[in-house]
Amino acid sequence: NAGVTQTPKFRILKIGQSMTLQCTQDMNHNYMYWYRQDPGMGLKLIYYSVGAGITDKGEVPNGYNVSRSTTEDFPLRLELAAPSQTSVYFCASIEGTGKFSLNTGELFFGEGSRLTVL
């Protein structure tokens, strides 16, 4: 099982450039999440999706966009990159978040994408 796969693992961007971080999962999970991790700040939720065609903002959505056209894929787009977006980005998925799913399932994470904006 591949689980949650993120690409690229590393990327350097110039200020003002745009890029897309790819995330795909092969577990048929409905719920998917994008987090960013900054030192000492833990993980902050950027966007999440509860199913194909449905997305919603998290705690820190500004400067980002997402789409969810299929169950498997949840790409994160950075428009007009800024140095404040230098971070490690994690994609995660879980089957669902009803009580039953939380009892039986867990949140699976990708290996992360390290982005530097210069």
Add this chain to the structure above:
Amino acid sequence: AQSVAQPEDQVNVAEGNPLTVKCTYSVSGNPYLFWYVQYPNRGLQFLLKYITGDNLVKGSYGFEAEFNKSQTSFHLKKPSALVSDSALYFCAIYNFNKFYFGSGTKLNVKP
């Protein structure tokens, strides 16, 4: 509003000694609580969770956590620490389709 607090940036413990990593939370309604571990340059890995039932929850690698509703805490514990337990530990809470994470606690286990 919901929040998770991990009051210690770092915990140092000698190998073989018991360890505790602290977590407190704030949420309306019943809490769904989790612990995750992160090794260097890796994604987070699930350790254990509290959904309902017994206040003492057992998880992977010999870890356990105690849910205390009156103190709104969910501390992670292990009776005997290993050097290989050294990592970054995150407490998390689930609320309305979203998982919220604490700031993380770095655990250093010294030989």
